[in-house]
Amino acid sequence: MNLEDLLKELQALIDKYSADDAEPTDEDAARMAELTKSINEIRAQQTATAQTRAATVAAARAAIENGTARRVDAVPLARSANVVGVGNAYDVTDYDAAATRAWVKDVAERSGVQLVGGTALTDVERAAQNHLIEQRAEFTHTTGNTDSIIPVEIQSQIISLIDNTAVLYGDIHRSNLSGQFEISRHVSITKGDAAKTDEGAAPTDVEQNEYDVITLTGEEIKKTVEMSRKMAVQSLSGFQQYIIDEVSARLAVACNAFSHTRLADTTLGMAAANKIETAKANAIAKSDITGMLSKLKTFGNPAAKGVIIYANNDTIWNYIAMIEDANNRSYFVNESTDDPTVQGRIFGKLVKCDDSIADGVIKAGYPDLFHGNLFDGPDVTPYVAPRSQKRCFDGYVLFDGGLVVPQAFAQLTIKTA
Structure with a gap:
């Protein structure tokens, strides 16, 4: 039974004896105690889950703000408050395009080229650039890792x-x-x-x-x-x-x-x-x-x-x-x-x-x-x-x-x- 069903059953038992102030039977008293215990356990679990989720969200926001967040292409957000009832939602940010923009801005800044709009990186561009560097460090063994890795799109x-x-x-x-x-x-x-x-003969x-x-x-x-x-x-x-x-x-x-x-x-x-x-x-x-x-x-x-x-x-x-x-x-x-x-x-x-x-x-x-x-x-x-x-x-x-x-x-x- 879920929390809502437990609350309904407990309320029904309370209403049963509240009208004439009669004492509940031993059987109903035991059931009310069991329901109360189950309700308290579920609420405690929900509180702990909410606290953990709040801490995770706070840590993720802090990572995005300081530029240490890792790239995530597909994050299910179905349980988020802002998408309840709409099914699975996913991060659809074009990180490849963001990495390309970040690389171009970085090259412009290092070479003293003044770009219209400036060379400051957005949070998404910075995250995409960091992900690109991580990929190079993980998969490339013959080339020294630098802070400016050419995106695959431009290389192609x-x-x-x-x-x-x-x-x-x-x-x-x-x-x-x-x-x-x-x-x-x-x-x-x-x-x-x-x-x-000749037919059937081996090579000479x-x-x-x-x-x-x-x-x-x-x-x-x-x-x-x-x-x-x-x-x-x-x-x-x-x-x-x-x-x-x-x-x-x-x-x-x-x-x-x-x-x-x-x-x-x-x-x-x-x-x-x-x-x-x-x-x-x-x-x-x-x-x-x-x-x-x-x-x-x-x-x-x-x-x-x-x-x-x-x-x-x-x-x-x-x-x-x-x-x-x-x-x-x-x-x-x-x-x-x-x-x-x-x-x-x-x-x-x-x-x-x-x-x-x-x-x-x-x-x-x-x-x-x-x-x-x-x-x-x-x-x-x-x-x-x-x-x-x-x-x-x-x-x-x-x-x-x-x-x-x-x-x-x-x-x-x-x-x-």
């Missing part, structure tokens, strides 16, 4: 913009392992490649593959974005977009250039035999392109994107697009796609414009067989340059990679003499 936007503008880097296969990263390179099939056999020879394993620890890539003091008055949304756009643009150039450096590396890059020159100086022929393409191998490794040809704008339009057949028709087909780096096709292969490649150099290969790993980043560190008062933002990534098949890429250089 920077990564997306880098992929859309860094041509080769945007095409390659990438992982996000925080620890050791190994590349198992398929160097060659030394014996027993697939061959025709067992395939033997040559592999080597290379452990990568990552290379630091940094690029700085500068903003003059005169420019240092921004709206919060405008400042956030400025950081995203400028940092991604700088890192895109650096990451793409580094990927090409790895292609040229004697250990992690393409095989030496896959680097060839044109037959004639200052000219390119069909046989030069087909000769480069004939060097490419996958050794059965999956390469969904197929072969892509990379060259800069000058090389594409002054050389590749000028290769003609016997009837003076160009083998190059101008083709517009959603990817602005695609300039067309030749012999069925996409041709992409890549400014990281020098004049007179053409590279072709399977970008899926370039395996890279983004160990850390992108990250953004703000500071003010002394004397010049420029507001600086260092973009940072820790990246490394290489070809899993050295014959997966080839390079054609146009001879100059």
Whole structure:
């Protein structure tokens, strides 16, 4: 029985004997004593519960006010006085957006940028920022914890913009392992490649593959974005977009250039035999392109994107697009796609414009067989340059990679003499 039922029964017994002042029977007296005891116990329990709840609420309010409250995404509030009868209620605060605003305000304050509306954090933004720092401390083991952790939302936007503008880097296969990263390179099939056999017969020879394993620890890539003091008055949304756009643009150039450096590396890059020159100086022929393409191998490794040809704008339009057949028709087909780096096709292969490649150099290969790993980043560190008062933002990534098949890429250089 609940408290209300107990009170009703006790009141009924009292009313039974109050009219004629008669003494209750032994049985009714015992029942009245039992009811009184149960009612007192329930009221004592309710008082203790109310005191505990009041203390919890007071502690939570104090934590919110002093900025030590932990983030809570879904708190049932069904028993709260302000939601009695409406079912379960939940905290629907967008903590991700609050964390983003907190990070942008923190970067602005540390770099001396005056945001319209100021850089003071609200209680929600401070709580979201503290939660972000706690997550980093709990789950990140390879990067030092700082008081300014870039939100996932901004990090994802920077990564997306880098992929859309860094041509080769945007095409390659990438992982996000925080620890050791190994590349198992398929160097060659030394014996027993697939061959025709009679029905039901075993292979005539067992395939033997040559592999080597290379452990990568990552290379630091940094690029700085500068903003003059005169420019240092921004709206919060405008400042956030400025950081995203400028940092991604700088890192895109650096990451793409580094990927090409790895292609040229004697250990992690393409095989030496896959680097060839044109037959004639200052000219390119069909046989030069087909000769480069004939060097490419996958050794059965999956390469969904197929072969892509990379060259800069000058090389594409002054050389590749000028290769003609016997009837003076160009083998190059101008083709517009959603990817602005695609300039067309030749012999069925996409041709992409890549400014990281020098004049007179053409590279072709399977970008899926370039395996890279983004160990850390992108990250953004703000500071003010002394004397010049420029507001600086260092973009940072820790990246490394290489070809899993050295014959997966080839390079054609146009001879100059």
